[in-house]
Structure formats: C-alpha cells, structure tokens
Amino acid sequence: MAAMPLHLLRRVGPLAEVGRRDRRLMARSAALPRSRADRALLLLSRSADKSLLWWCVAGALATRKGSLRRGALRGLGSVAFASLSASFVAKELLPRRRPASSAVPEHRRLLPRPTSSSLPSGHAASAAAFATGVALEAPAAGLALLPLAAAVAYSRVHTGVHWPSDVGAGAALGVGAAVATCHWWPVRDDRPGRTAHRAEAPLMVDGEDMLAVVNPGSGDPADDPTPEVRFAWPKAELLFPDGEADLRGHITAELDRRGGRVRALGVSGGDGTVAAVASVAADTGLPLALIPSGTLNHFARDVGVRSMPDADLATERGAAVGIDLGEVVVEGRDAVQRRWFVNTASLGGYPEMVRLREKIQQRHPKWPSAVLAMIRVLRRAKPFPVRLNGKRALVWMVFVGNGTYAPKGFWPNRRPALDTGLLDVRYLRADVPYSRARFVLAAITKTLHASHVYRQRDLPELDVEVLDGHRRLASDGEVGPLGRVFRFRSRPSALTIYRI
Incomplete structure (x- = not known):
C-alpha cells in the first residue's frame, strides 16, 4: 500500500496513527481459529456494500404498518446521513492508513481492498445508524437488529480492512446521525392523549x-x-x-x-x-x-x-371519557352553518399541502415529503386578507386544531391532552418580504419559533373574517362550505367516547 503523504499525516496528527490497543485487538482477531464464521462474515461484509443489506431489511420492515414502517424509513434516512458524513466529511478530514493485507489470514481477506481512508468505518456507521433509527421508532425491532449490526461492524476488522477504532468511530457516528434525524423528524409518541374527564356511558x-x-x-x-x-x-x-x-x-x-x-x-x-x-x-x-x-x-x-x-x-x-371538540360557525352568502371538527379545520392551502405530503410519503420519508409538499403548494398559493380576532392580516393559510398539538412546528402530529379547552391556531403571514422562502428556510432549520412569518397561538376561540370575498373551509379532510366569517370555538367535553 502506498504511503500516506507527509502533509496529511501532519495535518491530522495522532488521529492518523494506529495505537497499541488497535494492533493488539487486530492481532487477537487474526489469531482466531479457522471456522465457518470466516466465510459468513466475508459474505456479510460484502452484503452491506452501498447499504444494500439495510435496504433489504427496510423493505421487509416496511411491509408492516405502524412503527415498523416508520422505523424502516427513519433507518434509511439515518443511513443516508451517516454515509454522507463518513464518506464526504470524516474520511476527508481524518485520513488514516488501512491495516496491511497480511494482518489477517489469506482466507479471510476482503478483495478487492478498499482504498479510501480507514477512519471511520462507513459500514459500521451505516449499521449503527440503521439499527438506531429503527430502535427510535420500534425499540423491539431495533434490539433484534443489534446483533446483525454488530456483526457487520466486526466483519470489517475480521476481514482486515479496518482497525477496531475505525469501527468504534463509525458506530458512534452512525448513532449520532440517527439521533440527529429527530431534530427535523420528531419520533412519534404513540401514547394516547390525556383527559381528566371520566364520563358515564352504558355497557354495550x-x-x-x-x-x-x-x-x-x-x-x-x-x-x-x-x-x-x-x-x-x-x-x-x-x-x-x-x-x-x-x-x-x-x-x-x-x-x-x-x-x-x-x-x-x-x-x-x-x-x-x-x-x-x-x-x-x-x-x-x-x-x-x-x-x-x-x-x-x-x-x-x-x-x-x-x-x-x-x-x-x-x-x-362501559369505560368512557369526555374529550373536547372544535366547533365552527360558517356565515356564508345566504346561510349560517354550524360544524364540529375532531381534528383540524383550515383555510387556504393547508389541506392541499397535507394531501400532497401523504401522496409523496408513499415513496419517500415523511420529512422530505413534507418539505416537497410545502414548496409545491406555496409556489402556487395566493395570499388573502383577513381579520383574526379583529386584527387585520395578510395570510397564505390558516390552520385551527382541536386541542393543542405537538410539535409546535408546521407539521403537528399528535395531541398530548384532549381536555385543554383550547384551539391550536397557526397561520403564515404574507405581508413580510420573501415570506414563503423565509418560511421554508425556517421549517428546514427548525427555527419557526423565531420566524417573523409564522405565528402559533393556543386560544379558546378565533374569529376569522375574510376581506376579499368568500373562502371554502376544510375540516377533518373534507371540503366544507363557502363562507366569509368563520367563528371557531373549543367545546370542552363535547364528546363522550369509549376508551379504557
């Protein structure tokens, strides 16, 4: 193997050197007696090239709905993040000489030998990233994948292409990459919403x-x-x-x-x-x-x-609880209509954004799907003037949730409590220069809480008066009536529902 340029060794200092512990552990691995595991680890190491192994495992997990499918998507997203970080950042900044081919017996050598920097192990990074990503959504499945991920990581030492510290660094990078996905893509909390209101209901x-x-x-x-x-x-x-x-x-x-x-x-x-x-x-x-x-x-x-x-x-x-409902009174041209909503109601482009996100999400992870849907809808959207509780504003869309949703970004996905007596009001301002671009940037960087174009409030009621004509209400995934004035209210314990 060609010697590493002296200027690179000087640049990274001791990180480029291989310590006694690495050499001692590599020697112990090489001294293991010949067995069937040699062939199995060689095949396992090759199967993880370009993360093919993890794509196959993700495909199997994705056949099941719920946490396993979410785990598969988060696992692949984590692998992508870890692979990019290892191959295009860490390996460039931390060049290190790989073990000599003679470090392990000939029958265990991986051919052709990789030529990139030894530090960190990209295979170990991907293995740790996938297992951790799955575990964040489905802990039992992540635990079941741990031996496979560990075997892939160790196979890189067993086949003589990485030092043990390379594998440790790669595994740490992979775990960090998986945890980092939670910043943009929060782990779904499947605990039911709390309510302090027990209700009387007949045994059925x-x-x-x-x-x-x-x-x-x-x-x-x-x-x-x-x-x-x-x-x-x-x-x-x-x-x-x-x-x-x-x-x-x-x-x-x-x-x-x-x-x-x-x-x-x-x-x-x-x-x-x-x-x-x-x-x-x-x-x-x-x-x-x-x-x-x-x-x-x-x-x-x-x-x-x-x-x-x-x-x-x-x-x-006969176990039941009382939960809040949202109510909206719609004042149109010739009639006044009253409607309940159990989840959300909105004006503007929000319903189309949700529909597009769910369509894109069938083929792509949730967070990138949300960003793509957001960009497509906002590109075509037209702002409209309103009065929100008497205060004039120019907005792209208005969202009203039944109860206070989490997280407080623009993609709420659960309600920690079902008895708050409040509405979750969110809207996107259109009276600020480059408001759409600024909103997308804030959503990507998760700085919506500090953005001047996005507003979120928890309110018991909201009156919306449309100033340029009539708008159509969308509630709980259905298109509702046209109206000019929309009076939203939270109705505490309006619904009795059977629940243990």
Whole structure:
C-alpha cells in the first residue's frame, strides 16, 4: 500500500496513527481459529456494500404498518446521513492508513481492498445508524437488529480492512446521525392523549342498542372492516354510507326512525367518517365507540383506540371519557352553518399541502415529503386578507386544531391532552418580504419559533373574517362550505367516547 503523504499525516496528527490497543485487538482477531464464521462474515461484509443489506431489511420492515414502517424509513434516512458524513466529511478530514493485507489470514481477506481512508468505518456507521433509527421508532425491532449490526461492524476488522477504532468511530457516528434525524423528524409518541374527564356511558354487551356506521371504502379497499365489526358488536345495527347522501343526515334520520332505542353510536372508518359520526354523537349526547380502519386514523391514535379489541373491551366495561371538540360557525352568502371538527379545520392551502405530503410519503420519508409538499403548494398559493380576532392580516393559510398539538412546528402530529379547552391556531403571514422562502428556510432549520412569518397561538376561540370575498373551509379532510366569517370555538367535553 502506498504511503500516506507527509502533509496529511501532519495535518491530522495522532488521529492518523494506529495505537497499541488497535494492533493488539487486530492481532487477537487474526489469531482466531479457522471456522465457518470466516466465510459468513466475508459474505456479510460484502452484503452491506452501498447499504444494500439495510435496504433489504427496510423493505421487509416496511411491509408492516405502524412503527415498523416508520422505523424502516427513519433507518434509511439515518443511513443516508451517516454515509454522507463518513464518506464526504470524516474520511476527508481524518485520513488514516488501512491495516496491511497480511494482518489477517489469506482466507479471510476482503478483495478487492478498499482504498479510501480507514477512519471511520462507513459500514459500521451505516449499521449503527440503521439499527438506531429503527430502535427510535420500534425499540423491539431495533434490539433484534443489534446483533446483525454488530456483526457487520466486526466483519470489517475480521476481514482486515479496518482497525477496531475505525469501527468504534463509525458506530458512534452512525448513532449520532440517527439521533440527529429527530431534530427535523420528531419520533412519534404513540401514547394516547390525556383527559381528566371520566364520563358515564352504558355497557354495550355485543353492541346491543348500538347503531354502528361502517365504511368499507376506508383504508385498504381490499380490507373490508365489516366482519371485524360484526365480530365485536354482533347485536348492533349496521349502517353503510351512501356515497350520494349526506352521512350526517343519514345517521340522524336513522336515529329518528328508531325513536330513542339507540343508546350508543359506533363507527369503523377513517378520519372523515369518524368526524361525521362524532358530530352526530355530540349533537345527540350519545357516546361513541370507535374501531379505526382508515389509512391514517389520526383521531383514533390520539384517543388511544388502536384496534377492534380496544374498542370491544371499552364497550363491554362501559369505560368512557369526555374529550373536547372544535366547533365552527360558517356565515356564508345566504346561510349560517354550524360544524364540529375532531381534528383540524383550515383555510387556504393547508389541506392541499397535507394531501400532497401523504401522496409523496408513499415513496419517500415523511420529512422530505413534507418539505416537497410545502414548496409545491406555496409556489402556487395566493395570499388573502383577513381579520383574526379583529386584527387585520395578510395570510397564505390558516390552520385551527382541536386541542393543542405537538410539535409546535408546521407539521403537528399528535395531541398530548384532549381536555385543554383550547384551539391550536397557526397561520403564515404574507405581508413580510420573501415570506414563503423565509418560511421554508425556517421549517428546514427548525427555527419557526423565531420566524417573523409564522405565528402559533393556543386560544379558546378565533374569529376569522375574510376581506376579499368568500373562502371554502376544510375540516377533518373534507371540503366544507363557502363562507366569509368563520367563528371557531373549543367545546370542552363535547364528546363522550369509549376508551379504557
């Protein structure tokens, strides 16, 4: 191997040197007796070239929804960050001579031998980054991957292409890269939202006296939730949405027809279906039982109902809580309409931004998908003048959440509490020079809290008056009515919902 230039050795000083401990550990590894593990470690080391091994593992994890899929995405994002840091930064700044080919027995030598700097080990960095990234979202899966990641890291010493300290430095870099992703891409907290309001609700054994709305079109079209609902609530009356009819009106008509014999409402569907049924439950004072079967299930996740067994157990025990709902009164040209919302309501480009993010996210990690969606929508957006609680402003969009969301950036994803009595109000100003570019830059650098173009407030109520005509409201993923004045209010404990 060619000698390293003297000026490089002088530049990095002792980091370029190999200490006694490295040589001693390398000698111990080389002295291990010949075994089948030699061949296995050689193949394992090659399989991790260009992170191919981790792409395969991520593909397997991504076949499962929830934390495993999120772990796969975070793992790959961590690998990308670690690989760039190791190959294009650390190796350039910290050049070091690799072990001589004679350091290990011939049958264990990796060929062709790498020619880049020995410090740090890129394979160890990628292995540690992937395992740590997965562990942040799915701790059990990350723990299961730890032996594989450790084997990949050690294989670089066993095959004679890295010193042990190279592997240690690479592993530390990989862990740091995975943890750093949390700065831009917070780990989802799956704990249910807190509420101090216990509520009275009747025991619903087998769903007797329950009217349950089932939407087979929610979520995966091939996964009809009807059999699951019949299993949980065999005595319930099932109601299937008619795509041509207003679901709220359909439910109300069915309740009137049954003349007070319904003691609870049930729903199995996505957030849009759940919002419609919840609004009727709030209006009638009936408790709501929920089986999540949509694509995202934001409301069910915040409430803490993960599956059919959760809902079934809660109804069998009569365990329920009171949670807040958002209310908006829309004053249009000829009519005044009142609507409930369980998650969010918005004016402007926010609904399109969410739709685009979810579409892009099917192929790319969540955080880059959010940035791409944000840029695309803001590029086409047009500002509109409003009065927010009487104060004039020019905005690109207005977001109103039912309850206080976290994190406080522009991509809220959970509610730590369901009984705050507050609305989460966020809007993007358009009266500041280069406001869109400044917003995107602040979102990327996570400095929105200090940005002059972004505002976030927790308020019990918000009045929005549109000054240039009428705007359409979007709430819980559905496009709502046109209006000129929108009066948002938080309604504490407006909904009783079954939850353990």
